Amino acid sequence: MSILHAIFQPGLFSNSSVQDAAVVGAVVAVVCAPVGVFTVVRGQSFAGHAFADITATGGSGAFLLGVSPLLGFVAMALAGAGATELLGAERQRGRDLATGVLLGAGLGLSALLLYLTTTTESTTGAAVTVLFGSIFAVSSSTLPMVIGFGVSALFLVGLVYRPLLLSSINPDLASAQGLGRRTVGLVYMVSLALSVALSALTIGAILSTALLIGPAAAALRLARSPGRAIVCAAVIGVTATWAGIILAYDSYNWPTAQQGWPVSFFVVSLVLAAYLLAQLTSRRARRA
Amino acid sequence: MTTPGGLALAHTPSLGGEVPALEVEDLWARLGGQDILRGVSFSVAAGSLTGLIGENGAGKTTLLRAILGLLPISSGEVRVARGHLGRRSIGYVPQKVVLDPDLPVRARDLVELGADGRRLGIPLRSNARRALVDQLLQSVDASHLANARVGALSGGEQQRVLIAHALASQPQLLLLDEPLASLDPRSTQETASLLGRIALDRKVGVLLSTHDINPLLPVMDRVVYLAAGRAVSGRTEEVVRSDVLSALYHHHVDVFHAHGRVLVSVGQEQSEQGCELDADDCADRESPSGGDAAGGPSRTATVAGPGKP
Numbered sequence: 261m262s263i264l265h266a267i268f269q270p271g272l273f274s275n276s277s278v279q280d281a282a283v284v285g286a287v288v289a290v291v292c293a294p295v296g297v298f299t300v301v302r303g304q305s306f307a308g309h310a311f312a313d314i315t316a317t318g319g320s321g322a323f324l325l326g327v328s329p330l331l332g333f334v335a336m337a338l339a340g341a342g343a344t345e346l347l348g349a350e351r352q353r354g355r356d357l358a359t360g361v362l363l364g365a366g367l368g369l370s371a372l373l374l375y376l377t378t379t380t381e382s383t384t385g386a387a388v389t390v391l392f393g394s395i396f397a398v399s400s401s402t403l404p405m406v407i408g409f410g411v412s413a414l415f416l417v418g419l420v421y422r423p424l425l426l427s428s429i430n431p432d433l434a435s436a437q438g439l440g441r442r443t444v445g446l447v448y449m450v451s452l453a454l455s456v457a458l459s460a461l462t463i464g465a466i467l468s469t470a471l472l473i474g475p476a477a478a479a480l481r482l483a484r485s486p487g488r489a490i491v492c493a494a495v496i497g498v499t500a501t502w503a504g505i506i507l508a509y510d511s512y513n514w515p516t517a518q519q520g521w522p523v524s525f526f527v528v529s530l531v532l533a534a535y536l537l538a539q540l541t542s543r544r545a546r547r548a
Numbered sequence: 549m550t551t552p553g554g555l556a557l558a559h560t561p562s563l564g565g566e567v568p569a570l571e572v573e574d575l576w577a578r579l580g581g582q583d584i585l586r587g588v589s590f591s592v593a594a595g596s597l598t599g600l601i602g603e604n605g606a607g608k609t610t611l612l613r614a615i616l617g618l619l620p621i622s623s624g625e626v627r628v629a630r631g632h633l634g635r636r637s638i639g640y641v642p643q644k645v646v647l648d649p650d651l652p653v654r655a656r657d658l659v660e661l662g663a664d665g666r667r668l669g670i671p672l673r674s675n676a677r678r679a680l681v682d683q684l685l686q687s688v689d690a691s692h693l694a695n696a697r698v699g700a701l702s703g704g705e706q707q708r709v710l711i712a713h714a715l716a717s718q719p720q721l722l723l724l725d726e727p728l729a730s731l732d733p734r735s736t737q738e739t740a741s742l743l744g745r746i747a748l749d750r751k752v753g754v755l756l757s758t759h760d761i762n763p764l765l766p767v768m769d770r771v772v773y774l775a776a777g778r779a780v781s782g783r784t785e786e787v788v789r790s791d792v793l794s795a796l797y798h799h800h801v802d803v804f805h806a807h808g809r810v811l812v813s814v815g816q817e818q819s820e821q822g823c824e825l826d827a828d829d830c831a832d833r834e835s836p837s838g839g840d841a842a843g844g845p846s847r848t849a850t851v852a853g854p855g856k857p
Contacts, residue, residue, distance in 0.1 A: 301651055418670050426665040429653055433713070435618060436640035437665050483652045484695070 269510055281395040281505050281523070284406050288458045289471065289497030291410040294417045294490045295455040296476030296497075298448060301428040301486075307344060307449075309469045310359040311456040314340045314366030316465035318457075319390035320373035328402055329390060333460045334409060337453035340366070345446055393464030393524050395505065406458060413454035420447045425486055462501065463524040471497060474531035478538035500530035566593035568629065569721045569753025570615065575624035577614045583777060584610040587624070590772045590781035592753040594629065594720060597744050598781075599764040600757040602774035608757035609643060611774065612723050615755075616640055629720040629753070639714030639752075643725035647706060649699030655709045656694045659684050662716030684712040687749070688742060704735030708742065715750070722746070724756035728763055736763045743767065761788065762809050788812065 272278055299308050318336025319329045344359050370390075377386045389397065398406070417424070423444045427434035431441060459468035479492035504527035511521040570592040577585040584607045592598045602608050613619040615626050616638055628638060639662075647653070659681045664671065671677075685691050688708040693701060698709055707727055714722055724743070728736045744767030747754040758764060761771070761784075771788065772781040775796050780787050787793075788810055793801040797814055804811040 301648075419668050421670050422661060422665050422667055426661045429651065429658070429661070430642075430645055430647065432642040432645060433661075433710075434665065436616065436642060436714075437662075437717075438617070439666060480650065480652055484697075485652055485654055485657055489652050 267506065267510065269513065272506065272509055275509070276400075277396045278505060278509055280398055280400055280403060282502060283403065284395060284398050285462055285501035285505060286498050287406055287410045288455075288462045289475070289501045290494050291413050292455050292459055292472045292497055293475060293479075293494035294421075295413060295448075295451050296472040296474075297479065297486070297490050297493055298417070298424060298428055299452060300473060300476045300480055301425075302448075304452075305469065305473050307359050308452060308456060308472055310344075310363040310366075311337045311340045311453055312460060312465055312468040312472075313363045314370075315457055315460045315468065316390055317366045317370040317373065319460065319465055320370045320377060320386065323377045323386040323390065324373055328399075328405065330402055330405055330409075330457065330461050333457035333465065334454065336366070337457040337460075338450065341446075341449040341453040345442075345449055388522075389464075391464050391466045392522055393460065393462055393467065395462050395523050396508075396520075398461065402461075406461065409454050409458055413451040413458070416447050416451040416454075420444050424448055463527050467524050467528055470528045470531055471501070474528075474535050475500065478531075478535040481538040481542040496531070496534045500527050500534060503530055566596070568592065568627075569594040570629070570755065571625075571627040572611075572615065573625045573627075575611070575614060575626060576622040577610055577619060578622050579610060579619070583622075585614065585621075586777040588772075588774070588777070588779045589624075590770075590779060592721065592755050593769070594753050595747055595751045596769040597747045597754045597756070597764075597767055598770045598772060599761060599768045600755055600772045600774060601759070601761050602757070603759055606774045607777045608774055609725055612640070612725050612755075612757060615721075615723060637717045637719040637721075639717060639719040639722040641707070641710045641714050641722075641724040641727055643729070645706070645710060647699040649697065651697070651699055653698055654695050655685065655690060655698050655701070655712075656681055658698050658709055659712045659716055662713035680716070684716055685709075687715070687746065688712045702735075704731050704739060707731065707735070707739055711742070711746070715746070715752070720752060722752050722754045724754070726757055726759070728756075728758050728760065740764055740767050761812070765808070765810065 299305055315333040315337045318332035318334070318339075320332070321336070322329045322332025325332075340362060343362055374387045374390065388394070423434065423439050424447070426437070427439060427441060427444055434444075435441065455472055456468050459471045462468075463471055475493040475496035476489070478496055479489045483489035483492045504523050504525075507526040508520055508523040512519065514521075568591045572591065573589050575585050575588045576583060588607075588611060590598075600608050600611065610619065614621050615628070617626075660671065660677065662684075663677070663680060682691065682694070685694050688711050690705065690708045690712060693705055693709065698706060701709065711722075711724070711727075714724075722743075727743070728739060731739060740763045743754050743756060746752060747769075755772075756764075761768075764771075765784065768784060770781060771784050772779050773787050773793065773796060775793075778796060780792055780796050788803055790801055790803045793803065793812065800815040802813040802815070804813065
């Protein structure tokens with residue numbers, strides 16, 4: 261009883277910041293599940309990470325302009341998706357190079373924007389918020405936007421689910437059915453961009469792929485079909501996010517901390533734990 | 549481009565009143581500035597199995613891709629029988645399909661995607677869909693593999709699941725690119741006879757490419773022999789003959805029969821024209837290989853079986 265009390269501390273469920281964070285976190289984790297599964301199956305985790313890095317630029321720009329960081333994240337991630345498709349979608353190598361070059365440029369610009377923000381506003385909060393996220397600081401007015409972008413990403417993935425799955429399993433089989441790689445690939449890229457932007461809002465631009473790739477990678481180890489892998493990834497993602505929020509709320513009262521520990525730390529650690537656990541159980545199951 | 553007299557046989561071979569699943573007429577196709585197909589003509593009857601025989605670089609894959617419409621053709625015509633609902637549908641099993649063993653994709657999932665991989669939206673569970681998949685897997689002797697991860701199956705098992713995937717759209721024509729390559733001898737025989745049975749039972753025209761003619765001999769109705777972009781076609785005994793293949797290759801070809809197997813041996817090429825036709829083959833010829841050292845000036849083109857004379 262006392263352990264339960266220690267975990268679910270008084271005020272947890274009545275705190276409006278916690279409530280908003282719980283909704284945002286759940287939406288983001290659910291959106292990241294199908295997109296993350298396809299990202300891992302297609303072997304495009306690197307593209308996801310590159311988007312994550314350049315979303316930092318968008319977030320910093322948004323702070324400078326005084327608009328919601330989510331808008332900055334989304335705008336920059338979409339621009340990144342368009343640019344990678346345009347620059348070198350034909351060959352894997354070309355795409356990697358294009359992504360790599362964009363990534364460096366994006367982070368460099370982000371450094372400038374964050375510097376300008378700190379000099380004008382004399383606060384270092386922006387950098388931490390953009391790079392490492394602050395789900396408790398998400399304003400209630402951002403909530404409809406989060407849900408809107410989330411539903412859009414889910415709709416896009418759902419729309420091209422079968423062609424995307426077939427081309428992710430084997431591109432030759434997809435083209436044998438007369439499926440163009442470009443269209444399906446572009447729709448996927450847009451949903452990836454939206455998911456990365458949403459994830460950046462929750463746990464920060466730098467860490468956002470952790471929520472995208474981690475649960476999906478764990479789920480792919482455990483599940484037996486693509487559909488179940490997506491459901492499994494959603495469960496892992498939501499659990500890690502909610503547990504992370506609870507732990508971060510509790511950490512305000514931990515003796516070591518003057519203030520609460522960052523949510524991102526807890527979420528990312530829990531995702532890592534889930535991945536390692538999945539790795540272990542699937543290996544044991546295979547040996548048996 | 550002149551067509552040698554010996555190739556007259558290639559044009560509009562009669563199918564004896566059978567329904568054609570595929571008709572190819574004087575097909576030319578270019579790839580990277582080179583003519584890969586140089587006036588190929590043949591037809592495949594519904595319910596029959598045709599072997600597309602040729603060495604590496606002869607243009608087999610190009611021909612299959614041209615039939616599928618994945619490659620623009622320079623001239624000529626490809627006519628494919630229309631399936632149910634008047635849709636032009638071709639089942640295709642590509643060459644060397646690599647399926648990741650780490651992906652949670654069951655044989656059942658892959659076959660389902662063959663039926664509706666083009667459709668938009670999330671698939672809904674339905675008994676009809678499940679029954680179709682069960683029936684397809686049964687027709688390739690893979691019912692017991694339905695819930696296994698495709699990536700973890702053996703080469704022969706994967707090939708059978710891929711055939712079920714290709715048949716799921718209920719095509720009139722089934723194309724397979726080297727389906728027997730890299731299978732062990734037993735799976736090779738099993739897959740060949742399975743394809744013969746599928747052609748008969750489902751009234752599908754089956755066209756499969758292979759560099760080894762022997763596994764197909766018991767099940768093959770017709771053969772299309774491809775060399776340097778030109779083809780002869782007809783019944784096996786009409787085509788796989790020294791005079792016909794010599795005319796196709798532009799130099800002397802020996803055909804040996806031994807223990808029910810066929811050995812096609814293409815002699816050392818002297819003319820420079822042959823080299824123009826196929827740069828890859830020329831490179832092969834110039835490099836001293838173990839085969840040359842052992843076999844003197846002749847080269848085994850199609851097969852080297854254990855029953856080699």
